[in-house]
Amino acid sequence: MNNKRGFASDNNSGVHPSVLKAINSVNEGHVAAYGDDPYTVAAIQKIRDHFGGSVEVYFVFTGTGANVLGLKAATETWNSVICAQTSHIHCDECGAPEFFTGCKLLTVDAPDGKITCELIKKHLHGFDFEHHAQPGVVSLTQATEMGTVYTPDEIREISDLVHSRGLLVHMDGARICNAAAALNVTFREITADAGVDILSFGGTKNGLMYGEAIVFFNPLLSKNFKYVRKQGMQLASKMRYIAAQFDAMLTGDLWLKNASHANRMAQLLADEVSRIPRIRITQKVQINGVFAIIPPEIIHELQQEYFFYEWDESASEVRWMTSWDTSEDDIRGFVKLLKEKVI
Numbered sequence: 001m002n003n004k005r006g007f008a009s010d011n012n013s014g015v016h017p018s019v020l021k022a023i024n025s026v027n028e029g030h031v032a033a034y035g036d037d038p039y040t041v042a043a044i045q046k047i048r049d050h051f052g053g054s055v056e057v058y059f060v061f062t063g064t065g066a067n068v069l070g071l072k073a074a075t076e077t078w079n080s081v082i083c084a085q086t087s088h089i090h091c092d093e094c095g096a097p098e099f100f101t102g103c104k105l106l107t108v109d110a111p112d113g114k115i116t117c118e119l120i121k122k123h124l125h126g127f128d129f130e131h132h133a134q135p136g137v138v139s140l141t142q143a144t145e146m147g148t149v150y151t152p153d154e155i156r157e158i159s160d161l162v163h164s165r166g167l168l169v170h171m172d173g174a175r176i177c178n179a180a181a182a183l184n185v186t187f188r189e190i191t192a193d194a195g196v197d198i199l200s201f202g203g204t205k206n207g208l209m210y211g212e213a214i215v216f217f218n219p220l221l222s223k224n225f226k227y228v229r230k231q232g233m234q235l236a237s238k239m240r241y242i243a244a245q246f247d248a249m250l251t252g253d254l255w256l257k258n259a260s261h262a263n264r265m266a267q268l269l270a271d272e273v274s275r276i277p278r279i280r281i282t283q284k285v286q287i288n289g290v291f292a293i294i295p296p297e298i299i300h301e302l303q304q305e306y307f308f309y310e311w312d313e314s315a316s317e318v319r320w321m322t323s324w325d326t327s328e329d330d331i332r333g334f335v336k337l338l339k340e341k342v343i
């Protein structure tokens with residue numbers, strides 16, 4: 001089997017050894033199931049230490065689960081959710097947000113993945129009009145699916161607008177670790193302090209085996225959430241194993257080391273490929289992803305050795321993702337091959 005590290009996704013990487021060790025370390029004896037155990041309590045406390053003491057935290061299995069259930073907690077079936085055209089909730093969740101929440105997703109065209117106040121305003125109408133889905137939530141992705149990041153001020157500006165019209169701010173933070181590392185800020189500065197109401201706090205892409213957390217900054221929104229999570233089939237009976245992974249990620253700044261490393265590898269890759277003729281980087285490289293237009297005829301051959309995805313086939317645009325385990329040798333090997341094929 002070819003287990004070579006490629007550039008397809010940060011989900012393709014394995015589990016960080018410290019996280020595996022943490023899973024093993026809680027694998028002793030019996031503890032109460034469904035989160036009533038000391039490991040879950042400890043991990044929630046660690047998350048509170050990062051985000052603020054009053055946040056409510058619920059672990060779930062998947063990022064889609066976190067997004068869908070977070071949105072469910074914030075909406076009624078007649079609401080709409082404003083999001084980027086490129087957002088995961090719109091493109092990659094098989095319609096689950098619409099299916100589970102009943103809400104209409106209203107997209108805005110944001111070529112770099114970032115929603116702006118101007119774009120949001122286009123959808124802020126029809127309030128109190130019974131024929132119109134009622135704008136309820138703006139969902140931002142931090143970092144975006146296009147590898148870009150929102151600054152704390154940009155998030156604050158959006159939150160202020162959104163709150164002034166009675167909407168809530170949801171953040172898909174599948175890559176919030178990469179964003180915080182890139183911006184050199186705390187999690188709190190780009191969530192609670194910037195007006196975010198609900199966060200999907202991602203772990204899987206940053207070295208966990210599986211597991212995400214939904215963080216509520218507004219406790220009113222989580223009032224009945226335990227029922228929502230159970231009905232949504234995301235309540236883990238053996239919760240201690242998700243909790244232990246988050247605990248490990250937040251111990252000794254492992255989250256920051258992993259994310260910074262992945263970001264650095266993307267930067268290295270971008271620096272190297274930008275010198276190769278016929279390759280054009282199409283997005284700012286701010287986290288662990290590089291988007292580039294490359295000659296179409298070499299894509300298939302490259303993929304045989306280092307797998308990655310085509311992002312926009314019609315434009316011959318590809319996406320290269322790095323991960324916590326990407327090495328400089330991986331980058332150099334890939335760049336060498338790329339040079340051979342292009343020239």
Ligand SMILES: Cc1ncc(COP(=O)(O)O)c(C=O)c1O
Nearest residue numbers: 062063064065088141145172174
């Ligand atoms: C931006 C974003 N949100 C959420 C997810 C989580 O998805 P999953 O349900 O596969 O864990 C992903 C995974 O690719 C993602 O890229």
